[in-house]
Amino acid sequence: AQTVTQSQPEMSVQEAETVTLSCTYDTSESDYYLFWYKQPPSRQMILVIRQEAYKQQNATENRFSVNFQKAAKSFSLKISDSQLGDAAMYFCASGGATNKLIFGTGTLLAVQP
Amino acid sequence: ETGVTQSPTHLIKTRGQQVTLRCSSQSGHNTVSWYQQALGQGPQFIFQYYREEENGRGNFPPRFSGLQFPNYSSELNVNALELDDSALYLCASSERTSPTQETQYFGPGTRLLVL
Numbered sequence: 001a002q003t004v005t006q007s008q009p010e011m012s013v014q015e016a017e018t019v020t021l022s023c024t025y026d027t028s029e030s031d032y033y034l035f036w037y038k039q040p041p042s043r044q045m046i047l048v049i050r051q052e053a054y055k056q057q058n059a060t061e062n063r064f065s066v067n068f069q070k071a072a073k074s075f076s077l078k079i080s081d082s083q084l085g086d087a088a089m090y091f092c093a094s095g096g097a098t099n100k101l102i103f104g105t106g107t108l109l110a111v112q113p
Numbered sequence: 114e115t116g117v118t119q120s121p122t123h124l125i126k127t128r129g130q131q132v133t134l135r136c137s138s139q140s141g142h143n144t145v146s147w148y149q150q151a152l153g154q155g156p157q158f159i160f161q162y163y164r165e166e167e168n169g170r171g172n173f174p175p176r177f178s179g180l181q182f183p184n185y186s187s188e189l190n191v192n193a194l195e196l197d198d199s200a201l202y203l204c205a206s207s208e209r210t211s212p213t214q215e216t217q218y219f220g221p222g223t224r225l226l227v228l
Contacts, residue, residue, distance in 0.1 A: 004155075008214070037219075043201060045219035091155050099169055100146065101205075101217060103155030 001026045004092050008106035013082045014112050020067075021077045021107045023092030032096035034068070036077045039106070040088040046088070051075065079109075087111045117206050117220035123164045125226045127195050128209060134189040134223045136204030144168070144209045145187040146217055150201040162187055163209055 003026045011110050025034065036048040051059045051068050057102035058066050063083075067076045079086055093101045126132050138145050144163045148156035158171035163182035176192040183212035185206070191198055201224050203206045 035216075042221070043224075044221045045203060045205075047218065049129065050216055062198070093155075095215070095217075098157040099144070099161055099215060100171065101148075101156070106156050
């Protein structure tokens with residue numbers, strides 16, 4: 001069975017600073033992929049970044065980057081130059097051949113001006 | 114490009130009633146997945162439809178059922194509503210090229226309250 005664990009229920013960061021959100025996962029699949037989604041108060045789940053497990057290079061998307069440690073089953077999200085609009089609930093998710101996403105419980109990120 | 118849309122945005126039902134939620138997939142996408150997100154929790158996978166056939170199901174009872182239409186839009190039906198069915202229901206669409214290449218894009222959700 002796949003599991004995704006986010007151990008930080010809440011995080012806070014000052015505007016323009018950097019913050020890292022943690023995620024660990026467990027999967028029996030040999031070929032899988034990992035995601036970070038952002039869910040603002042508007043409720044819409046927005047894709048932030050995606051990582052294929054077979055790729056050693058960490059994914060980067062503008063101010064967002066991941067630190068993917070396959071052996072440790074760790075997939076953290078780094079947000080650089082934090083902006084007020086980054087405030088949201090962030091969910092880590094894993095997916096594989098079963099085509100369903102398994103989500104963690106989320107980390108609520110507050111950005112202080 | 115049109116994103117994923119869902120209707121209605123909010124819905125109030127009473128226990129024992131039936132409800133139908135609707136989802137239009139993003140242009141070019143042939144796969145629709147449904148998730149239930151209880152308050153303060155991460156989304157839980159209900160089921161997925163690919164080319165009008167159910168393609169995987171999560172741990173939900175048979176009173177949760179669905180359909181996918183030839184235009185790839187989808188419905189989620191829930192019979193005999195229970196109080197615990199109160200949640201945000203999310204639809205996500207994706208393009209099936211290969212199982213491990215899918216990225217799911219979500220709609221804004223339908224908030225269901227069961228009284």
